[in-house]
Amino acid sequence: MHVxxxxxxxxxxxxxxxxxxxxxxxxxxxxxLCGRELDETAAIVSDEQWGKTAEPFCHTCGALYLRQVP
Ligand SMILES: [Zn+2]
Numbered sequence: 639m640h641v642x643x644x645x646x647x648x649x650x651x652x653x654x655x656x657x658x659x660x661x662x663x664x665x666x667x668x669x670x671l672c673g674r675e676l677d678e679t680a681a682i683v684s685d686e687q688w689g690k691t692a693e694p695f696c697h698t699c700g701a702l703y704l705r706q707v708p
Pocket of ligand 1: 660661662670671672673674696697698699700
């Protein structure tokens with residue numbers, strides 16, 4: 639049983655400033671479900687925030703997440 643979190647990808651490539659996308663990761667990891675490598679210092683929030691953030695969510699991660707979490 640995995641625990642999912644959302645991790646930020648930043649528009650300027652550093653772990654600050656505006657969030658470009660939220661990706662979904664497993665168990666506080668740095669590899670998104672879509673395969674994207676994310677910075678370990680990037681912001682991480684509960685997957686309960688899925689669909690509630692102001693910033694867009696990675697569509698690939700969203701599709702994979704919905705397939706894995708009933
Ligand atoms: Zn993604």
